[in-house]
Amino acid sequence: MNSPLQDILQAHVSRGPLPAAEVMALALYHPEHGYYRRAEGPWGFEGKDYYTALDLGPLLGQTLAIRFKAAWERLDRPSLFTVLEPGAGRGWLGRDLLQAAEGDFGAALRYVHRDDNPAARRAAEEALAPWLATKQARFLNETEPVLPFVGAVMSNELFDALPAQPWRWDGQRWVKEVLTEGGPEWHAGEACEATAWFESQTDGLELGDGSIWCEALPHVVKELTSPLQHGLFLAIDYGDQASRLLAKGSDLRRFTQHSVDGAWHEQVGQSDLTADVDFTRLEGLLSAEGLQELNHVDLSRWIRSHAPLMDWEQGWMELPTADRMKRMENLLQLTMPGMMGARFRVLEGWKS
Numbered sequence: 001m002n003s004p005l006q007d008i009l010q011a012h013v014s015r016g017p018l019p020a021a022e023v024m025a026l027a028l029y030h031p032e033h034g035y036y037r038r039a040e041g042p043w044g045f046e047g048k049d050y051y052t053a054l055d056l057g058p059l060l061g062q063t064l065a066i067r068f069k070a071a072w073e074r075l076d077r078p079s080l081f082t083v084l085e086p087g088a089g090r091g092w093l094g095r096d097l098l099q100a101a102e103g104d105f106g107a108a109l110r111y112v113h114r115d116d117n118p119a120a121r122r123a124a125e126e127a128l129a130p131w132l133a134t135k136q137a138r139f140l141n142e143t144e145p146v147l148p149f150v151g152a153v154m155s156n157e158l159f160d161a162l163p164a165q166p167w168r169w170d171g172q173r174w175v176k177e178v179l180t181e182g183g184p185e186w187h188a189g190e191a192c193e194a195t196a197w198f199e200s201q202t203d204g205l206e207l208g209d210g211s212i213w214c215e216a217l218p219h220v221v222k223e224l225t226s227p228l229q230h231g232l233f234l235a236i237d238y239g240d241q242a243s244r245l246l247a248k249g250s251d252l253r254r255f256t257q258h259s260v261d262g263a264w265h266e267q268v269g270q271s272d273l274t275a276d277v278d279f280t281r282l283e284g285l286l287s288a289e290g291l292q293e294l295n296h297v298d299l300s301r302w303i304r305s306h307a308p309l310m311d312w313e314q315g316w317m318e319l320p321t322a323d324r325m326k327r328m329e330n331l332l333q334l335t336m337p338g339m340m341g342a343r344f345r346v347l348e349g350w351k352s
Ligand SMILES: C[S@@+](CC[C@H](N)C(=O)[O-])C[C@H]1O[C@@H](n2cnc3c(N)ncnc32)[C@H](O)[C@@H]1O
Pocket: 036, 043, 052, 053, 054, 086, 087, 088, 089, 090, 114, 115, 116, 117, 120, 142, 155, 156, 157, 158, 161, 162, 220
């Protein structure tokens, strides 16, 4: 039997081909049945679909505390340093950050969780309870405006969860992926910003080259950077430069039960869909919004350049063996070749 969302999708497709980005939008954000709008959370290890860097332990949050403290110092130690986290999910990164922040910086830090995912919100209420009680942390609905603030915008795997449209070079023209009653097909696209961009990509194209186009990206970038008066923009995500994504033929990915495939049109609402982030385009949009010093590096390099690894390892010697092993594993996952830290990138920009 079909799920309610599958029926809704079939009704759409019976009226004509539906672009893959619209399938992704329904699959993740249908108000009642979308993967990120349903009652039970999808994250974690056993019995879940995928995990993120936060599931591995607190070291990412601890490194962010160090990075944000340096940003706070650069801003001349303002009495309030607000960290806005769009796509904050369960609030674990906020929790790890608040837990690690100390002294005057810790006193200045305020954390704002922004994510309308109901299951994630419930988990975040628990994770952030001590700081919600002292008003150091708070929730902001996605429909509420973000008031101007000084501090930072941080996100982990927000941009890869925005609906994105795959495009391909078929040897003669650019075509986009759509869902029809017979399954996925590649159709010519109408004139739009995406077609104009793809048509400008002519260098050394080979059959099957292609990439994804996220329609909402300019809007999301503007919404997040406008209220940031001064400070750091930091996004952790997977993806690459535009030219590498094109050469790879980047497509939508489906995560279900910790396995990944390209069946984006199957089991809609029951499994996660993600797209690579085009860091070249993201950087360009951030630059247009006035951000400077834009740069992205892989997560493992970013961790190694900000975290005091020797001091940490020294400190862990005093922990019980099981806890010490967990910290070591967290560190290896974030810093070793082939592990999570090598697959993700950290993009930073500064607003003066
Ligand atoms: C892949 S999950 C990542 C969650 C969390 N950051 C983590 O690492 O576990 C993506 C989250 O982004 C949220 N999201 C998508 N678009 C958003 C937007 N425009 N503003 C805020 N949250 C958004 C979804 O509801 C979902 O909870």
